[in-house]
Amino acid sequence: MSSQTFVQNNRVKSVVISQPKAIVSTNVEVSPEQNRYASILLVCSWAGIIVMLITFLLYMGGLFNPLVKPSDMPLYWGLNVHQYLQVTHAPSGWDWMRLINHADYLNLVGLAFLGIVSVLGYISLFIDYSRKKDFPFLLMVALEILVITLAASGIFRISGGA
Amino acid sequence: MIENLFTHASSLFIATNVAVAQAAGTPGVPWWVWPLALLVTTFLIGIVASLAGVGGSVLYVPIVSSFFPFNFDFIRGSGLFVALACSLSAAPKLLKLNLASLRLVIPLALIASSSSIVGAYLGLSLPQSILKILLGVLITGIAVLFIFSKNSEIPVIGTPDPLTRYLNIGGAYFEPSNGKNVTWSVWRLPIGLVLFCCIGIIAGMFGIGAGWANVPVLNMLLGAPLKIAVGTSMSLLAITDTSAAWIYLNQGAVLPIITIPSVLGIMVGSRVGVILLKTAKPKSIRYIVILMLLFAGLKSLLAGLGWG
DSSP states (O other): OOOOEEEETTEEEESSSOOOTTTOOOOOSOOHHHHHHHHHHHHHHHHHHHHHHHHHHHHHTTOSOOSSOGGGGGGTTTSOHHHHHHHHTOOOGGGGGGGTTSHHHHHHHHHHHHHHHHHHHHHHHHHHHHHHTOHHHHHHHHHHHHHHHHHHHTOOOOOSOO | OHHHHHHHHHHHHHHHHHHHHHHHTOTTSOTTHHHHHHHHHHHHHHHHHHHHTOOHHHHHHHHHHHHSOSOHHHHHHHHHHHHHHHHHHHHHHHHHTTSSOHHHHHHHHHHHHHHHHHHHHHHHHSOHHHHHHHHHHHHHHHHHHHHHOOOOSSOOOOSOOHHHHHHTOOEEEEETTTTEEEEEOOOOHHHHHHHHHHHHHHHHHHTOOOHHHHHHIIIIISOOOHHHHHHHHHHHHHHHHHHHHHHHHHTTOOOHHHHHHHHHHHHHHHHHHHHHHTTSOHHHHHHHHHHHHHHHHHHHHHHHTTOO
């Protein structure tokens, strides 16, 4: 049994058997919410990548007084993350925000921005699904925002070292 | 010509890795060699990955952990950002072309991103030797999956399940090869949700994008047309990897000196790969990727066992 159908010249032609009527939309136009979500991803991800590139060049150029100079990194990058945090006294969670006047932590701004791009897109979806009163998707979008926010909040900490 | 170019690229890739491996044992190597070598390596990974139709991070994590002196924690943290950046750059176009469906992405992403947090926890808690053994087994398994998997352009599906009907999942896209619109839906969504839970754990644990698993599940199990499966997988990764990436970032396991050259290299490389794709022979490239995966998987396995 197949559910694939083809549409040509406004005439629907079933390829094998029938397509369940309740599900299929033959409209190939992108929904407005999907279009808006895609635009947000496009603009914000490029913004994040440009910020990342600029801050990285500043770091590699030795500008903005990095706490750990790039030339010293070979001493630390072989350590596991728990040892690295102990040796360099690097902050965990969002504490790095207090150090963004140093080039190495300024680099995290672009990376963190990439990490919130999806949330920005989901906020627009939340608004669209609220307007459409599409409650199942409204609930799932709200839960996803919650999941990413919890992950980003830093409340999930892993102590000790393996 | 393209084949020659690809052969040169492969030789350069191998030469770079040999040079990197030699430099790793040489304490006098200037520090800047590493980010530069990483940029070149990830650029080549980006070309190979896009020619072979795989996500970059599935090659990135095993190859970089095999040849570079960075700790496995930082490589996995970078791997997630590599996958995230690739996904964010590809997803908008796929969504705008209706080759990815948000109505399919949203439920699967919710499950996968929640479970990727669990995976990130496991990845940062387990001993690295265990992780390397598991990664070795996983990467070798992916290589075998690539050998035997047979995707279906437009799968034949049965009656969609009640959950698919309730969520109204389905759509249509324009197929330029025959000038027709293809309408589609999926079935067996509940089983797919369970599998996406496992996929999320693996993605978070090893810092690899999970396109290698997403596409077969979407295409072969759920019955989405191949183009929809690829587009939806790419859009899913932007969300799945975000949760796990935050866990690594908050834990301090993301070093810009490793992550940023990797992201930039792979993004530029994948764009070059897309240009070369028009004239390259994907089948021969696929075999090279399978060999690279087998090599990297076995190397990781041996390193985990203390034999490498």
